[in-house]
Amino acid sequence: xxxxxxxxxxxxxxxxxxxxxxxxxxxxxxxxxxxxxxxxxxxxxxxxxxxxxxxxxxxxxxxxxxxxxxxxxxxxxxxxxxxxxxxxxxxxxxxxxxxxxxxxxxxxxxxxxxxx
Amino acid sequence: xxxxxxxxxxxxxxxxxxxxxxxxxxxxxxxxxxxxxxxxxxxxxxxxxxxxxxxxxxxxxxxxxxxxxxxxxxxxxxxxxxxxxxxxxxxxxxxxxxxxxxxxxxxxxxxxx
Numbered sequence: 167x168x169x170x171x172x173x174x175x176x177x178x179x180x181x182x183x184x185x186x187x188x189x190x191x192x193x194x195x196x197x198x199x200x201x202x203x204x205x206x207x208x209x210x211x212x213x214x215x216x217x218x219x220x221x222x223x224x225x226x227x228x229x230x231x232x233x234x235x236x237x238x239x240x241x242x243x244x245x246x247x248x249x250x251x252x253x254x255x256x257x258x259x260x261x262x263x264x265x266x267x268x269x270x271x272x273x274x275x276x277x278x279x280x281x282x
Numbered sequence: 283x284x285x286x287x288x289x290x291x292x293x294x295x296x297x298x299x300x301x302x303x304x305x306x307x308x309x310x311x312x313x314x315x316x317x318x319x320x321x322x323x324x325x326x327x328x329x330x331x332x333x334x335x336x337x338x339x340x341x342x343x344x345x346x347x348x349x350x351x352x353x354x355x356x357x358x359x360x361x362x363x364x365x366x367x368x369x370x371x372x373x374x375x376x377x378x379x380x381x382x383x384x385x386x387x388x389x390x391x392x393x394x395x
Binding site: 194198199201205208209210211212213216218236255257261265266269270271272274275 | 303313316317322323324325327330332337338340370372374376378381382383384385386388389391
């Protein structure tokens with residue numbers, strides 16, 4: 167079974183600075199997808215960024231980028247120019263590429279606080 | 283237009299009661315899911331349906347019964363509610379074969395007294 171580990175329960179960053187959230191995972195599969203979801207106090211789950219395991223290039227979405235290290239099974243999220251609206255719980259998630267096993271396996275989350 | 287909607291958003295009920303949560307998606311997706319988020323914010327899959335067929339059932343007590351009348355709807359019925367069922371329940375949907383990003387509903391906070 168796959169597992170996802172987020173070792174930082176809480177992080178804080180000054181507004182406009184850069185912060186990196188860590189995520190490691192364990193799997194025996196070679197093809198899979200990785201995601202970062204954001205959950206603000208509204209509790210809505212919002213997709214931040216996704217990465218296909220077969221792609222070597224790291225995904226980027228505006229101020230959000232990932233550092234995907236497949237051999238090390240590491241998938242960290244970098245947030246540049248942090249804004250107050252980035253304050254939320256961030257969840258790393260793994261999804262198999264196999265049909266019929268498309269559930270998301272989540273890490274325990276990192277609560278990000280933005281300091282004005 | 284809301285992509286994935288859930289009703290109700292809040293549900294407060296007594297132990298032993300039976301309740302249902304409804305989910306609808308207008309994204310044209312063929313796969314829908316139920317996740318449970320506990321008091322420590324941990325999210326875990328409960329069920330997954332593809333084209334109305336159950337494909338994932340993750341060791342959930344049989345008091346929980348999902349029903350998918352069509353591929354746009356997935357409801358969750360819970361019998362004999364227990365205190366430990368208090369949680370936030372999320373519905374999500376995705377399309378098989380597209381790299382399957384899952385889109386989540388707003389969640390239903392269930393409180394069992």
